[in-house]
Amino acid sequence: MPGLLPLLATGVAALGLLLILLPGPVAVRRGGGLVAIGGVVWLMLQTGAMPGDDAVAALARQAAFVVFAAMSLAGAVQMISQQRPVYSALFFVLVVLSTCGVLLLLEAWFMAFSVVIVYAGAILITYMFVLMLAQQASDADHIGEIPEYDRRAHEPVAGVIVAALMAGGLTLSVFTGIADLPKPADTTEQVNATATLFDHLPRMREAALAKAGVPEGTEVTITVIDDVVHAVGGGHEVIIPTEDLPGSTRQVGWDLVARFPASLEVAGVVLLMAMFGAVVLARRQIDMGEDALRASAGLDVIAPAEDEGAAS
Amino acid sequence: MSDLLHMTLASAMTEADLARFLVLSSLLFAVGLCGFLTRRNLIVMFLCTELMFQAAVIAFVAFGRWHWDFSGQVFVIFILTIAAAEAALALALVVLLHRRRNTLDADTWTELHE
Numbered sequence: 001m002p003g004l005l006p007l008l009a010t011g012v013a014a015l016g017l018l019l020i021l022l023p024g025p026v027a028v029r030r031g032g033g034l035v036a037i038g039g040v041v042w043l044m045l046q047t048g049a050m051p052g053d054d055a056v057a058a059l060a061r062q063a064a065f066v067v068f069a070a071m072s073l074a075g076a077v078q079m080i081s082q083q084r085p086v087y088s089a090l091f092f093v094l095v096v097l098s099t100c101g102v103l104l105l106l107e108a109w110f111m112a113f114s115v116v117i118v119y120a121g122a123i124l125i126t127y128m129f130v131l132m133l134a135q136q137a138s139d140a141d142h143i144g145e146i147p148e149y150d151r152r153a154h155e156p157v158a159g160v161i162v163a164a165l166m167a168g169g170l171t172l173s174v175f176t177g178i179a180d181l182p183k184p185a186d187t188t189e190q191v192n193a194t195a196t197l198f199d200h201l202p203r204m205r206e207a208a209l210a211k212a213g214v215p216e217g218t219e220v221t222i223t224v225i226d227d228v229v230h231a232v233g234g235g236h237e238v239i240i241p242t243e244d245l246p247g248s249t250r251q252v253g254w255d256l257v258a259r260f261p262a263s264l265e266v267a268g269v270v271l272l273m274a275m276f277g278a279v280v281l282a283r284r285q286i287d288m289g290e291d292a293l294r295a296s297a298g299l300d301v302i303a304p305a306e307d308e309g310a311a312s
Numbered sequence: 313m314s315d316l317l318h319m320t321l322a323s324a325m326t327e328a329d330l331a332r333f334l335v336l337s338s339l340l341f342a343v344g345l346c347g348f349l350t351r352r353n354l355i356v357m358f359l360c361t362e363l364m365f366q367a368a369v370i371a372f373v374a375f376g377r378w379h380w381d382f383s384g385q386v387f388v389i390f391i392l393t394i395a396a397a398e399a400a401l402a403l404a405l406v407v408l409l410h411r412r413r414n415t416l417d418a419d420t421w422t423e424l425h426e
Contacts, residue, residue, distance in 0.1 A: 006335075013339070017343070017346065021346075021350060040339065043335055043339075044332065044335065062332075065332060065333075069332075069336045072336070072340060072366075073336070073339055073340065073343065076340055076343040076344065076347075076363055077343060079347065079359065079360075079363065080343060080344075080346060080347030080350065080351060080356075080360060080363075085353050085355055085356050085359075085416075088356050088359055089359060092359050092362065092363065095340075095363060095366060096366065099340075099366050099369065099370060102333065102336065102370055103369070103370070103373055106333065106373045106374055106376075106377045107377065108373045108376075108377070108385055108388075110385070111369075111373060111385050111388050111389075114389070114392065115369065115388075115392065118392045118395075118396060119362070119366075119392075119395070122396065123362065123395060123396060123399045126399050126400065126403055127355060127358075127359060127399065127403065130355060130403045130406060130407060131355055133407065133410075134355065134406070134407070134410045134416055147415070147416075147417070149352040149353060149415075149416070149417040149418075149419065150351075150352075150353050150356075153350040153351070154349075154350050154351065154352045154419075155349065155350060156350050158349065159345075159346045159349035159350035160346055160350075162345065162346070162349060163342040163343065163345045163346035163349070164342070166338075166341065166342045166345055167338055167339055167341070167342035170334075170337075170338030170341065170342070171335050171338050171339075174331055174334045174335055174338065175331065178327050178330060178331055178334075179327070181330075181378070182379070184325045184326075184327075184330070184378045184379070184380075185378070185379055185380030185381075189380060190380045193380055248382070248385075251382045252382045252385045252386060252389075254382075255382040255383055255385075255386045256386050256389065259383065259386070260383070260386055263386075263390060267389075267390055267393040270393060270394065270397050271393060271396065271397055273397070274396070274397030274398075274400045274401050275400065277400070277401050277404065278400040278401055278403075278404040281401070281404035281405060281407075281408055282404040282407050282408065
């Protein structure tokens with residue numbers, strides 16, 4: 001049965017996480033960390049046993065992936081087991097940075113850096129501000145004391161069981177369902193898609209043609225011959241090198257504005273609404289009576305008799 | 313060396329590659345879920361939802377790379393938008409709740425479910 005071993009590995013990792021979260025001596029929690037690492041390594045080794053990985057060229061990529069994956073998982077576990085929320089936030093920065101390493105391995109250059117800027121830069125700073133605001137001790141005797149709700153995990157057994165079921169279900173569907181996916185885009189499809197986009201970008205096209213030595217004004221068509229992009233026409237046939245073709249950032253930009261323009265507008269509206277909402281919510285609310293409100297607006301105070309008359 | 317470190321334009325992803333990214337994504341998601349269920353500090357709970365967003369980001373980009381379809385990455389841009397909006401609103405709410413009860417403990421608000 002193909003899905004049994006991944007489930008077992010997930011169970012081992014969950015057991016380690018449970019040992020970390022349960023209140024107990026430091027040695028037990030360290031041992032739990034080792035068990036969790038062992039489970040995750042076992043799970044990752046099983047992905048290596050799947051077909052279609054030619055060993056040598058993928059080795060460096062695999063090594064980088066293992067480093068980033070280990071960093072992000074260790075950071076995530078530290079994040080949920082740290083007692084001080086500030087450390088949790090800092091470990092989340094570690095998770096974000098190692099996630100960006102993973103995105104770089106997936107050639108998502110733009111996404112990797114925008115995730116760093118938006119998450120590690122903007123969102124985490126907001127969290128830090130609120131943490132600092134909320135962590136002020138209630139009186140001088142309790143400075144630096146960790147409150148009880150941060151010291152002990154709440155229902156660790158139930159939490160880990162739910163998380164293990166989730167992880168088990170997800171990894172099981174990965175291991176059993178990946179064979180049913182449509183085939184990955186092969187070289188030909190990737191080069192064809194890139195050539196089509198290249199044909200749509202006039203400035204880039206002109207620059208590449210000028211660099212390849214095609215005189216300006218020559219009518220050329222972009223074709224793909226043997227997985228290499230060529231410009232053919234007017235007696236010329238030149239190869240467009242890979243560095244002159246649109247990279248992944250340009251493809252994302254093209255998709256964003258050409259395929260999803262309405263969603264882009266909606267995203268802008270969502271951000272604006274969130275900004276208004278945050279301002280309205282976080283404003284210090286002072287309860288003012290009706291009379292005080294009218295006075296602050298420069299209106300005359302309504303006489304009580306007049307008020308009753310208006311109500312009836 | 314740089315050729316070894318990343319897949320070149322002309323290479324297809326293997327099943328092993330995709331499985332590795334997806335397994336990492338599901339483990340990160342599960343850890344985030346576990347944190348959301350076991351922590352009682354409101355701010356850390358929201359941090360755990362951000363962790364689950366990160367897991368989703370990895371899965372989206374990995375599937376986008378598999379199909380050579382960049383809408384996966386476009387979706388990540390929208391995830392970033394929603395995460396930013398959520399952080400602003402949720403933290404404003406947390407500040408409001410903290411002002412009322414002077415604690416970040418989620419358990420002080422249990423009477424809300426009655």
